[in-house]
Amino acid sequence: MSYQEIYRQWCANEYFDAQTREELKSIEGNEKEIEDRFYQDLEFGTGGLRGVIGNGTNRMNIYTVRRATQGLANFIIKENAKERGVAIAFDSRRMSPEFADEAALCLNANGIKTYIFPSLRPTPELSFAVRELGCVAGIVVTASHNPPEYNGYKVYWEDGAQVTAPKDVQIISEVKAVTDWNTVKVMDKEAARVAGLYNVIGYDLDDKYIAALKKQIVNPDVVKAAGKDLKIVYTPLHGTGNVPARRVLKEMGFENVYVVPKQEKPDSEFSTVGYPNPEDPKAFALALELANEVDADVVLATDPDADRLGVYAKDSKTGEYMSFTGNMSGMLIAEYILSQKKAKGLIPANGALVKTIVSTNMADAIAKEYNIKLIEVLTGFKFIGEQIKLFEQTGSNEYCFGFEESYGCLIGTHARDKDAIVAVMALCEAAAYYKSKGITLWDQMLNIYDKYGYFKEGLKSITLKGVEGVAKIQEMLENLRANPPKEFGAYKVISARDYKKDEIVDMATGAVTPTGLPSSNVLYYELNDDAWCCARPSGTEPKVKFYMGVKGTSFDDANAKLEGLTDAVMKVIGQ
Numbered sequence: 001m002s003y004q005e006i007y008r009q010w011c012a013n014e015y016f017d018a019q020t021r022e023e024l025k026s027i028e029g030n031e032k033e034i035e036d037r038f039y040q041d042l043e044f045g046t047g048g049l050r051g052v053i054g055n056g057t058n059r060m061n062i063y064t065v066r067r068a069t070q071g072l073a074n075f076i077i078k079e080n081a082k083e084r085g086v087a088i089a090f091d092s093r094r095m096s097p098e099f100a101d102e103a104a105l106c107l108n109a110n111g112i113k114t115y116i117f118p119s120l121r122p123t124p125e126l127s128f129a130v131r132e133l134g135c136v137a138g139i140v141v142t143a144s145h146n147p148p149e150y151n152g153y154k155v156y157w158e159d160g161a162q163v164t165a166p167k168d169v170q171i172i173s174e175v176k177a178v179t180d181w182n183t184v185k186v187m188d189k190e191a192a193r194v195a196g197l198y199n200v201i202g203y204d205l206d207d208k209y210i211a212a213l214k215k216q217i218v219n220p221d222v223v224k225a226a227g228k229d230l231k232i233v234y235t236p237l238h239g240t241g242n243v244p245a246r247r248v249l250k251e252m253g254f255e256n257v258y259v260v261p262k263q264e265k266p267d268s269e270f271s272t273v274g275y276p277n278p279e280d281p282k283a284f285a286l287a288l289e290l291a292n293e294v295d296a297d298v299v300l301a302t303d304p305d306a307d308r309l310g311v312y313a314k315d316s317k318t319g320e321y322m323s324f325t326g327n328m329s330g331m332l333i334a335e336y337i338l339s340q341k342k343a344k345g346l347i348p349a350n351g352a353l354v355k356t357i358v359s360t361n362m363a364d365a366i367a368k369e370y371n372i373k374l375i376e377v378l379t380g381f382k383f384i385g386e387q388i389k390l391f392e393q394t395g396s397n398e399y400c401f402g403f404e405e406s407y408g409c410l411i412g413t414h415a416r417d418k419d420a421i422v423a424v425m426a427l428c429e430a431a432a433y434y435k436s437k438g439i440t441l442w443d444q445m446l447n448i449y450d451k452y453g454y455f456k457e458g459l460k461s462i463t464l465k466g467v468e469g470v471a472k473i474q475e476m477l478e479n480l481r482a483n484p485p486k487e488f489g490a491y492k493v494i495s496a497r498d499y500k501k502d503e504i505v506d507m508a509t510g511a512v513t514p515t516g517l518p519s520s521n522v523l524y525y526e527l528n529d530d531a532w533c534c535a536r537p538s539g540t541e542p543k544v545k546f547y548m549g550v551k552g553t554s555f556d557d558a559n560a561k562l563e564g565l566t567d568a569v570m571k572v573i574g575q
Contacts, residue, residue: 003038006057010038015181016063020055039467044068044175046168047382050143050152053094060095060151062102063181065141068153069103070184071175072137073110075167078174081136084158085113087201089126090141091240091305092266093151096120099141101189103153108197109185115199120266122240122306124410124419125209127160127385129201131416132208137163142305145277148270161385161416165518206244212414213248213422218340219433226432227253233296234424235260235287237276238267239304244421254428258294260286270304278303278310279407281323288312288321298431298441302420307381308407309420311427313441322442327360327457330403332441333423334363335448336430337401337411338370347372352397354384356404357517357524358534358547362448362455363403369452372400378499378520379536381408385416405457405547449555453530456558457549458566462575465542473537473544476573480523480535489568491531497524531561533569546573 037056051060090100104114130138138156157163192198236242270276273283278301291299299312311324341347351372355363356379367374377383384402391397403409408418434444464472484496497504499522504513522536530551548565552558
């Protein structure tokens with residue numbers, strides 16, 4: 001069926017409400033707009049849905065949410081797990097509460113109990129809730145750090161991690177099999193309540209979540225001693241982090257926590273930032289103003305669903321607030337936790353540090369320093385969560401820390417997804433500890449570079465929207481796959497990994513070995529001089545991403561090397 005036929009079907013089918021049909025009729029004749037809305041179904045990928053809010057098959061709306069949920073319900077029923085129920089959370093975005101209710105009521109109509117939070121909650125608390133409530137699955141309605149026009153829908157399984165193979169592919173198949181909108185089940189909320197299917201989660205679960213976080217404190221005495229002195233500026237960027245982050249810091253004993261007033265309350269328009277991403281320096285503008293006013297030691301920002309954390313800390317030599325990349329803050333936390341646990345004899349003999357393939361190689365050096373295993377997984381925190389499950393099932397390793405370069409990490413195993421609330425807690429504890437030693441978090445970061453080397457990473461994203469954009473992204477990657485580069489500028493390719501083909505090619509000998517990781521459309525090149533680069537399409541936006549990493553002898557050396565490598569990669573792909 002052509003996109004025009006699907007468009008006309010939506011305009012005529014009374015399954016879609018009158019407002020939806022009228023809005024769609026208003027774009028009649030606008031071929032480009034109709035094509036963009038209907039040329040494909042909004043893809044239910046391995047993590048769920050994410051897209052622009054609006055009417056059409058290629059948009060986030062109550063109908064695409066219902067269809068995805070019907071597919072999930074069909075899978076749960078086939079797994080004979082409908083009695084266990086599904087936990088549901090949502091963030092502060094446009095339509096988030098409505099989409100959460102639509103998902104709940106679709107599940108209820110299929111005879112599946114739901115447990116929904118009464119108001120917005122962080123994504124990691126949903127991960128915690130799935131296991132705490134004994135649910136078979138979880139859903140969180142969020143588009144994370146995307147711009148305001150986006151929303152999304154992520155699916156978790158019983159272990160609290162986002163769904164992994166083979167269940168991810170099986171659920172996708174069930175969603176794709178829902179081709180008749182009239183087969184999607186719905187139910188009245190009051191009827192669902194009376195039937196005991198629609199249940200609101202009590203506030204006692206918040207207490208259990210916070211208690212689980214506080215178990216990760218390594219030096220409670222240090223925190224208690226420094227709680228009156230350390231100055232913390234925090235912004236939730238209009239999202240879900242405000243209440244839990246402030247609560248855990250208060251209960252830890254931190255008395256000087258300054259929350260950015262204009263960004264404290266939920267705001268679906270993200271009116272003070274526009275792009276609520278703690279990776280973006282612009283998101284810190286108001287927080288840094290406040291930090292200068294109060295002379296803060298550390299400045300923190302969580303994204304709208306509070307699974308990512310951005311950090312600034314003061315350079316004691318210059319008095320300037322310095323920004324941390326996700327790799328830097330991850331390594332700062334890892335070094336703090338592991339060094340303190342080593343001093344207390346708490347590092348397990350079979351400990352493991354887990355990172356994604358596009359994260360810093362400094363993690364390898366830290367794992368070696370503390371004699372724990374370094375495990376690499378594909379991009380996506382669900383693969384780190386999957387490792388925790390494997391550790392528990394096999395006893396092979398004990399989880400010490402996991403992180404990814406995109407500002408996400410997990411301390412502890414209370415959740416199986418990245419958790420910015422526990423990261424806030426850990427960084428403030430570390431800041432208190434280092435302040436007791438007379439240094440700032442930035443000073444300590446410099447000490448870490450001196451200890452392990454000046455690792456530096458970069459990311460270059462190319463956005464290509466629409467039908468043509470998707471085709472160009474695929475063509476770009478297939479060209480690289482068919483013609484593996486032998487060099488990127490001054491760097492020689494030592495080995496080329498193709499995760500889609502599950503092969504690593506030694507460029508000198510031609511020997512081929514398996515990657516050992518699941519199939520994914522990712523290309524990775526190991527280069528000489530401890531450098532590397534990687535190419536992969538974004539799972540949530542119309543982008544192809546190129547990651548690069550180098551190791552230098554100083555900041556200036558690392559910056560120069562990274563700039564050279566980035567230019568070389570862009571030249572190879574013709575950009």
